[in-house]
Amino acid sequence: MAARAKGLIVLVALMACGASDATPSRTRDGDPGVTLARANPTWFAPRAQPRPATRIVSLVPALTEMLFAIGAGPQVAAVSSYDDFPPEAKALPRVGALLDPDVERILALRPDLVLTYGSQDALEAQLARAGIRTFSYRHGGLDALFQAMRDLGAVTGRTTEAARKANEIRQQLEAVRARVRGRPRPRVLLVFGREPQTLRQLYVSGGVGFLHEMLDLAGGANVFADIRRESVQPSSETLLTRMPEVILEIHETRMIAGADAVRERAAWRALSAIPAVRDGRIHFLNGDYLTVPGPRIGLATEAFARAIHPEAFR
Amino acid sequence: MTVSPSAVARVEAAPRPIRLRLTLTLLGYGAIALLACLVAPLVGSTPISLSRAFDRSIPFADNVDAQIFFLARMPRVAASALVGGGLAATGVVMQALLRNPLADPFTLGISGGAAVGAMLAIVFATGASLGPLTPVPLASLVGAFVVGVIVYALGTRPRRPMSTAVLLLAGVTLNAFCWAVIMFLQYLVDFAEVYRTVRWLMGDLDIGGFGPVVGVLPLMVVAFALFAALPSSLNLLSVGADIAATRGVDVARTQRLAFVSAALATSAAVALAGPIGFIGIVVPHLVRLMTGVDHRVVLPASALFGAAFLVGCDLVARTILAPVEVPVGIVTAMIGGPFFLWLLVRKA
16 A cells, blocks of 8 residues: 555656656756755755746745745745745645645645755655755754745845845844843743643743744743753743743734633632732733744744833833 | 452452451551652652741742642642552452453543543633633543443443443444544644643643642542442452352442443543553552452552552652653653563563
């Protein structure tokens, strides 16, 4: 069964190659894109490929946002099943995501570049066999974000726009930093997951990654800065020991307002010795832009800063 | 489980020393459980001052040491003892009911139902809660009851003994079905939620207050009250339904009592802490190795030892990598797994 499925994929891959060879723009023997992809399947150096990609499949929502932000939106042929920003992306075909990329559909779309997440080696290998370039990406800190933006600018032929957009985001971040400069930095707990109505299954930001860096820029001292992990699952005991003065709770999809907010705030009352609980400094932030390391991080960082230092924005 | 008829003879021929043996065993295991419950709250990822924790002059709302002791550690120890004791006792009952040494509290598929309930609550983030039961435990109880009722309906026939084969197969099948539902749900949702559902399956005793314990306590109390009526009948039942019937055991009634009590205890334990594995299988076998096969001793001793075992495992889970924690289900399986194999080799 597996062998048959594999055979089928290879067949489709061959058909895709045949089709692209037939296009008039390819007259020479041996397509440089194909050679390059075969020689170096997981990462390709933008400099070696002069022709900008025009049919891009993006399997990473953060990268989709970047493409649209640098004006490469018209070059995007399909997106992942989790993409819903910008609104234009919603209208594009969906080809699966991290765990379930639909290789058949991706190949049928005849992309010249597929943006994959770093752990999708099997998909990258398959695409390489089909002669399709891949751009492998992993979430990291803000540096990784700007690097990805620069690389995307290079492969889409929009180096200037990418640089301009990156600059704009840097300015936004710098503006937030300037706003909170010189103010005391409260100890902040940044929560991005929790079981409803109770303090169980808490997921908070550790001392690595873009959320931690954004919190730092927003003038907060992460109470778990010493733990070198992106996410930490603290126990009630650890929460009581770390004593956050401000609690930021990110709710990506569910709006926390009204009765919900009252109920969720009440869950924290169990640990009343925590300064943030005592002083009522628990903030619920809603929106997926808060956790996508894309062009909207300037806004997200400002949202953090407004919650931590409301007086700085009066 | 194969118990030779001579074992029955032994059990029945020695009615007098059993009282003494029971008292001694219970005192011994009770002491271990008590010790575990007393020591565990004193140890944690952070050192606390006990004198400050018990200092009434500091308002509780501001007393961090007291909150760590009474809100973070005590409920945790209570939950561990309740879940450990409940799962171990249920393991004993299940192994006797199904006459299978590999049976455990999760064999009937009830944990699968509980897991589906919990997954749905996590995935759809429902707001339904009931008293001290927050959405995830509540949904998990509902799921457990649904599967429990289905297996019961499949396994019982009016006034006739349950078929252990039907119970086993129905349980295994429903477990597999529930797993398919779980995987389907995980496939549909976002990665963050997939991880949260997986994390729930690893078990978690950090309940942050006595509320959740209070929520499932009534079920546990009923389950243990029913357990108390079972041991002598289980002795005969574990030899065989026919032999038990010839010796005056109402087999159908005993089986139903065993089923209902096991289902209640399992639902309560899983709703409180997730499906924590290995206790229900390792603890009964270990206790049998030390005390013999008489259920009048094995059942209470397993409950006490199970409580001590899970309190100990949770202590390891919350301190070994402090300030981060290891999911307790990993610790029980990592300690319980090799131990079980050793036991298996030794017995063979």
